[in-house]
Amino acid sequence: ETGVTQTPRHLVMGMTNKKSLKCEQHLGHNAMYWYKQSAKKPLELMFVYNFKEQTENNSVPSRFSPECPNSSHLFLHLHTLQPEDSALYLCASSPGTQPATNEKLFFGSGTQLSVL
């Protein structure tokens, strides 16, 4: 496999469930990102990891818990979500080098999450 792979592609969960989204990149990158894309909002940056260290938490509620065990894997653990959390969750990676202004993001296909 190449690129950025996200699983599952679709997820339906109740508000009391606990689930996890998985992202894996085979590009040798050092930076990984979670974005949320709601139907009526721009893409919202949630978290950034660089060399496994979290460098950005964009005021995300604690019911979203990220985990980055190594530079190739990124998880988003979900618990007690709300219906307004229903969205497309996109994972991305970038080389994580400096200078970084020209680093583009490589995206996965996303997980479409529905919270009932």
Added chain:
Amino acid sequence: AQKITQTQPGMFVQEKEAVTLDCTYDTSDQSYGLFWYKQPSSGEMIFLIYQGSYDEQNATEGRYSLNFQKARKSANLVISASQLGDSAMYFCAMREGYSSASKIIFGSGTRLSIRP
């Protein structure tokens, strides 16, 4: 604070015509990068073109070109000879600064529909 503005929620264009998608940005940094992404209905985000703040020439990639007007802080995407497959959401994005894994923020997007 960084900000990206796309003022065209939707556009309809006849096949084979050229189309310009507008993007303005706001930043206090001198060093930044501007990106355009395409998102078809399948959901994946596809990188199209990049422009650096110090680049003197407008970027071009095949049928895509970026009309960069630094003083006006605009970075419009021009698609020449549009095709039916160009129908998608288009997002303008910006990354500031040199640090690795710095934030990339996105505009609200423009939905482009190509008429046969």
